[in-house]
Amino acid sequence: xxxxxxxxxxxxxxxxxxxxxxxxxxxxxxxxxxxxxxxxxxxxxxxxxxxxxxxxxxxxxxxxxxxxxxxxxxxxxxxxxxxxxxxxxxxxxxxxxxxxxxxxxxxxxxxxxxxxxxxxxxxxxxxxxxxxxxxxxxxxxxxxxxxxxxxxxxxxxxxxxxxxxxxxxxxxxxxxxxxxxxxxxxxxxxxxxxxxxxxxxxxxxxxxxxxxxxxxxxxxxxxxxxxxxxxxxxxxxxxxxxxxxxxxxxxxxxxxxxxxxxxxxxxxxxxxxxxxxxxxxxxxxxxxxxxxxxxxx
Amino acid sequence: xxxxxxxxxxxxxxxxxxxxxxxxxxxxxxxxxxxxxxxxxxxxxxxxxxxxxxxxxxxxxxxxxxxxxxxxxxxxxxxxxxxxxxxxxxxxxxxxxxxxxxxxxxxxxxxxxxxxxxxxxxxxxxxxxxxxxxxxxxxxxxxxxxxxxxxxxxxxxxxxxxxxxxxxxxxxxxxxxxxxxxxxxxxxxxxxxxxxxxxxxxxxxxxxxxxxxxxxxxxxxxxxxxxxxxxxxxxxxxxxxxxxxxxxxxxxxxxxxxxxxxxxxxxxxxxxxxxxxxxxxxxxxxxxxxxxxxxxxxxxxxxxxxxxxxxxxxxxxxxxxxxxxxxxxxxxxxxxxxxxxxxxxxxxxxxxxxxxxxxxxx
Numbered sequence: 001x002x003x004x005x006x007x008x009x010x011x012x013x014x015x016x017x018x019x020x021x022x023x024x025x026x027x028x029x030x031x032x033x034x035x036x037x038x039x040x041x042x043x044x045x046x047x048x049x050x051x052x053x054x055x056x057x058x059x060x061x062x063x064x065x066x067x068x069x070x071x072x073x074x075x076x077x078x079x080x081x082x083x084x085x086x087x088x089x090x091x092x093x094x095x096x097x098x099x100x101x102x103x104x105x106x107x108x109x110x111x112x113x114x115x116x117x118x119x120x121x122x123x124x125x126x127x128x129x130x131x132x133x134x135x136x137x138x139x140x141x142x143x144x145x146x147x148x149x150x151x152x153x154x155x156x157x158x159x160x161x162x163x164x165x166x167x168x169x170x171x172x173x174x175x176x177x178x179x180x181x182x183x184x185x186x187x188x189x190x191x192x193x194x195x196x197x198x199x200x201x202x203x204x205x206x207x208x209x210x211x212x213x214x215x216x217x218x219x220x221x222x223x224x225x226x227x228x229x230x231x232x233x234x235x236x237x238x239x240x241x242x243x244x245x246x247x248x249x250x251x252x253x254x255x256x257x258x259x260x261x262x263x264x265x266x267x268x269x270x271x272x273x274x275x276x277x278x279x280x281x282x283x284x285x286x287x288x289x290x291x292x293x294x295x296x297x
Numbered sequence: 298x299x300x301x302x303x304x305x306x307x308x309x310x311x312x313x314x315x316x317x318x319x320x321x322x323x324x325x326x327x328x329x330x331x332x333x334x335x336x337x338x339x340x341x342x343x344x345x346x347x348x349x350x351x352x353x354x355x356x357x358x359x360x361x362x363x364x365x366x367x368x369x370x371x372x373x374x375x376x377x378x379x380x381x382x383x384x385x386x387x388x389x390x391x392x393x394x395x396x397x398x399x400x401x402x403x404x405x406x407x408x409x410x411x412x413x414x415x416x417x418x419x420x421x422x423x424x425x426x427x428x429x430x431x432x433x434x435x436x437x438x439x440x441x442x443x444x445x446x447x448x449x450x451x452x453x454x455x456x457x458x459x460x461x462x463x464x465x466x467x468x469x470x471x472x473x474x475x476x477x478x479x480x481x482x483x484x485x486x487x488x489x490x491x492x493x494x495x496x497x498x499x500x501x502x503x504x505x506x507x508x509x510x511x512x513x514x515x516x517x518x519x520x521x522x523x524x525x526x527x528x529x530x531x532x533x534x535x536x537x538x539x540x541x542x543x544x545x546x547x548x549x550x551x552x553x554x555x556x557x558x559x560x561x562x563x564x565x566x567x568x569x570x571x572x573x574x575x576x577x578x579x580x581x582x583x584x585x586x587x588x589x590x591x592x593x594x595x596x597x598x599x600x601x602x603x604x605x606x607x608x609x610x611x612x613x614x615x616x617x618x619x620x621x622x623x624x625x626x627x628x629x630x631x632x633x634x635x636x637x638x639x640x641x642x643x644x645x646x647x648x649x650x651x652x653x654x655x656x657x658x659x
Contacts, residue, residue, distance in 0.1 A: 188382035191349045196443070197370040197399025210386035 037272070043265035051261045066266035087267070089241075090248040095274060097159065097234075097244060098227040101166025105223060106216065108167065109174025114204060116175065117182035118190075128176070135172045139232050147236050157239030165233055170223040177222070181215035182208065217285030224278055228271075245271050299325045299360055299450045299482045301346060306355035308341050308507075315341045317507040319355070323451070326481035328474075329512075330494035333504035334530070339487045342504070343453050346485060348372050360450050370399065375444035379456040381436045383428035389439055390415075390424040396447040410446055417476075418442045434465045438472075445476060451483040458493055470496055491531055495519070503527050525654040528580045534612055534623045536648075541579045543571055543649075550595075551649065553579060556618035561595045563644040567659035571651065578650040583612065583625040585646035588632075589639045596639040597622075601632050 018026070031038075043051050045062035072082040121127060146165070147156070155161030185208060193207045194200075209216075231246040238244060249267050253259055279286065301323040308316040316338040323329045331339040344350040346357055348369035357364050364372050375396070384392050393411045402410075415421045418438040423431060431439065437457070444452060457473065458466045474497050477484055488494050494501050495515040502512045503526070511523040522528035528536050544559065545552040551564040562579070571577065589596050599615035599622050606612075606628065613632060615622045624640060632638060649657045 186380060186382060188378040188380055189384060191344075191347075191369070192376065192378055192382035193384065193395070194349070194369045195347060195372075195374060195376050196396035196447075199370070207384060207386075 040265045041269050041272075043261055044269040046262055046265075048260070048262055051265070066262040067270070069260075069263050070266050070270060086240075087245075087248060090243050090245050091270070093159075093238070093242055094228065094244040094246075094271075097162050097166060097242070098224055100159075100163045101227050102170055102220060102223045104163065104167035105170035105174045106178075106220060109171055109219070110178050110209075110212075110216070112171075113175045113178035113182055114208065116179050118187065128179070131172045131175055134168075143232060143236055146233075150237055156237060157242060159242050162234065162237055162242060162244075165237060166227050166230070169230070169233070170227060173226070174219050174223060177219045178212070178215060181212050181219075185211055214285045217282040221279055221282050221286050225275055228275055300358075301451055301483045301485060302356075302358040302361075303342075303346065304356045304358075306342060306345060306357065307353045308338070308345060308350065309353040315507055316345070319504075319507075319509055321485075321502060321509070321512070323483040323485060325483055327499045328477055328484045328486060328497055330498035330501045331485060331487045331504055332491060332494040332498075332501050332530075333489065335489055337504045338507040339489075339504050340455055343376075343455055343485060343487045347374055347376050347453055373450040374453060375447055375449040375451075376453040377440045377444050377455065377457050379459060381428075381440040381460075383431075383436060383439055383443075385428055388425055388427055389420060389431070392428065392439055393420075393424075393443050393446055396443060400447070414442045414446045418472075433461060434469065437461060437465075437469055441473060441476065445480065449482070452477070452480075452485070454484070454486040456488055457486065459488075459490070466493075473497065491533070495531075503530060505530075521656070521658070522580070522648065523656055525578060525580070525650050528648060528650070528656070532582055534583045534625065536580045536582050537622050538650075539579045539581075539620055539622070541577050543568065543573060543575045543577050545573055546571075553577070555579060555597060556620050558597055558617070559594075560597050562642050562647045563595075564647055564649050565658045567657050568649050571649075571657065576652055577657070578654070580648035580650060580656075581642050581646060583623040585643050586624045586640040587643060588624070588626060588630060589641050592639045593641070596641045598637060598639045601634050601636045601638060604632065604634060 042058075044066050045064070046057075046060055047063050047065065050057050050060045069085075070087050071085055073085050074080050075083045116124060116128060150156040150161050150165075155164070189211075190203045190207055193203050198206065229246060230244075231250070234244045234247045235250070238247060245267065249264065249271070252263055252267065301321065303319055303321040306316055306319040306321075307314070319338075319342055321329065321342075331342060333339050341350060345352050346359075348357075348364065348367065352365055359372055359374065384395060387395065390411050393414060394407045397407045397410060411424070412421070415424055418441060420435065420438055420442060423435055423439075428436060428439065437460070441457075454473075458469055461469055470493060477497075486494070486497060495518075498515055500512060500514055501518045503510045503518065505526050511518060511527045513521070513523075518527065518531055522531060522536075525538060529538055539555055542554040543551060544554050546564075546569040549563055549566060550561045551568045552559060552561050592598055597617075599617035601613055602616040602621075603614040604611060605614070607625075609628055610625050611628050611630065613624045613626060615624060615638070626632075651657050
C-alpha cells in the first residue's frame with residue numbers, strides 16, 4: 001500500500017532519484033519486456049523434460065547438457081563417440097562475416113557521408129534518397145537476382161560474397177546515420193584546422209573522427225545487430241563452410257524427435273552473448289550517439 | 298611586411314552576388330573592421346581572404362604575394378572564428394600547440410610557446426582541460442591564444458566577441474586591442490557591432506549588399522559619413538534623417554523647409570552649389586541638438602512624444618508633422634510629454650545629403 005501511495009504522492013518529486021515505488025514499477029515493466037529472453041536463457045539450462053513441462057517450471061536443477069549438445073552430438077553409427085556439430089565454426093563465421101561487413105560499411109559509409117555533408121553535389125538529397133531506395137525493397141525480391149549473379153561471378157558460398165553483401169546492406173543506413181552526425185559538427189572547426197596547417201586527411205582523421213566516436217559506436221551497434229540476425233541472404237548465399245549461426249539454428253529445428261527446445265535455447269543464448277557484449281561495451285557511446293544533437297550545446 | 302591587399306574581390310553564389318568589387322588595403326599593424334548588417338557579405342569577404350571560400354573574381358594579396366590559388370594552410374594566416382572552433386577532442390594545451398605542428402617545431406619548443414601564450418592570456422590553470430569544460434570567456438581566450446601563438450602573417454577575426462556577455466565583451470575588447478597593438482600585423486575584424494568596430498579599429502569599412510560604402514577612421518566614419526546608409530548605420534541612437542527642401546544659402550547658413558517649418562542651419566559651403574528648391578535629406582545626430590527656451594530663425598520646434606531615461610542622458614522622441622526626431626539631452630533636463638520645445642543644431646553638426654543619398658561637402 002505504501003508503495004502505491006508513494007507512487008502518487010506529489011512530495012519529493014523531480015530531479016531526485018526515483019523512490020522504491022517507481023523503481024519497482026520500472027522493474028516490472030522491464031521484466032515484462034525481458035521475459036521472453038529470460039525464458040529462453042532459462043530453457044537453455046533445462047533438461048528436455050523440464051523444457052516441455054506443462055505447466056512450465058520456474059525452478060529446476062540447471063544442466064549444461066544443452067550447451068554441450070550445441071557443439072557435440074553422439075554419433076549414430078560406430079561406438080557412439082562425440083562428433084562436432086560444426087557449430088563452433090558457424091559462430092566463427094557469424095562473428096567474422098558480421099564484423100567484416102559492418103567494418104567495411106562503416107569505412108565506406110563514413111567517407112561517403114563526409115562527402116555528402118561537406119561537399120554536397122548538385123541535387124545532393126536526390127543521391128541520398130537513391131542510396132536509401134536500395135533498402136526499400138524487401139530482401140526477398142532481390143534475393144533471386146543476387147543469388148544468380150553471385151553464382152555467375154563465383155561469389156556464391158564464399159566469405160567475400162557475404163561480406164560484400166552485408167557491407168552493401170548496411171551502407172545506406174551507415175551513410176544516412178553518419179551524415180546526420182557530420183551535419184551536427186561545426187564546419188568552423190574543420191576550417192580552423194585547415195588554417196592551422198592541417199591537410200584534408202588531417203582534418204578528417206584528426207578533427208572529425210575523434211568527435212564522432214559516439215556516432216560511430218551507435219551506427220556500429222545498430223549495424224551489428226542487423227547483420228548478426230540476418231537470415232535470408234545467409235540462407236541462400238552461404239555454403240556449409242561459410243554458414244552463419246541463424247541459418248545453422250534453423251536447421252536444428254525439426255529433428256527426428258520434434259523441436260529440441262533446450263538445444264535451440266542454448267544456441268540462442270550463446271548467440272546473444274556477442275551482441276550483448278558489443279552493446280554493453282559501447283553503451284556509453286551509444287547513448288550519447290542516439291541522443292546526439294537532440295540537446296543544443 | 299605583413300599586409301593584406303584586396304582588389305575587386307567578387308563572390309557569386311549561383312545568381313546571388315554576395316561580394317561585389319571590394320577593394321581593401323590593410324597596412325602592417327593596422328586593424329581594419331568590416332562592419333555591416335548581417336548578410337552584407339562581410340564574412341564572405343573574410344573567408345575569401347582566409348582562402349576558405351574561392352573567389353569569383355578579383356585578387357587577394359598577402360604580404361605582397363598573390364594567394365588566390367594557395368590553400369588556407371599555406372597562406373600563413375591565423376583566424377579566430379565566431380564560435381571559437383576549438384578542437385573539441387584536444388585539451389587546451391593541445392589546441393594551442395596544434396598550429397605549431399605544421400611548422401615541425403620540436404616538442405620542447407612547442408611546450409615553451411604554449412606555456413608562454415597561456416600565461417599571457419591567463420590560461421595556465423586550464424591547460425589540461427577539454428574545451429567543453431571551459432567558461433565562455435576562457436574559450437574566447439583559447440581561440441585568441443591559438444591565433445597568436447604561431448606568429449602568422451596576419452589575423453582575421455570573425456565576430457570575435459558576439460558570444461560574450463556585455464561585461465566580458467568589454468574586458469575582451471580591451472585585451473584583444475592590447476594584444477594586437479603589440480604585434481604589428483595586418484588584422485581584419487568582422488563585426489556587426491558598431492561599438493566594437495569604433496573601439497577596436499584603426500579604420501572601418503562599412504559594407505552593404507556586398508559593396509563597401511565607406512572606408513575611413515572611426516572618427517571620420519562618425520563625423521563625415523559618405524552617404525545616407527553610413528550616416529544611418531553608425532551611431533546610437535541613429536542619426537535623424539529628415540526630408541527637407543533647400544530654399545536658400547547665405548554665408549554658411551542654409552535655409553531649409555523641414556516639416557512645415559523654415560529653419561536656418563549652419564552647413565558645409567558646398568551646399569551653395571545645390572539649386573534652390575532642391576530636395577535634400579538633413580542628417581543631424583541626436584546629441585547635436587541643444588534645447589532652447591525660445592523660438593528663433595535657426596530653431597526647429599517639436600512636441601515631446603516619448604521620454605526614455607538612459608542613465609546619464611535622456612533620449613527624447615519628438616513628433617512634428619509625422620516625423621520623428623530623436624534628441625539626447627543631459628539627465629538634468631526635465632521635459633514633460635506633450636510639451637513643445639525648440640531646439641537648435643550645433644554648428645558644423647548638420648549633414649546635407651543630396652537626392653542620390655551622398656553627403657554634400659567640399
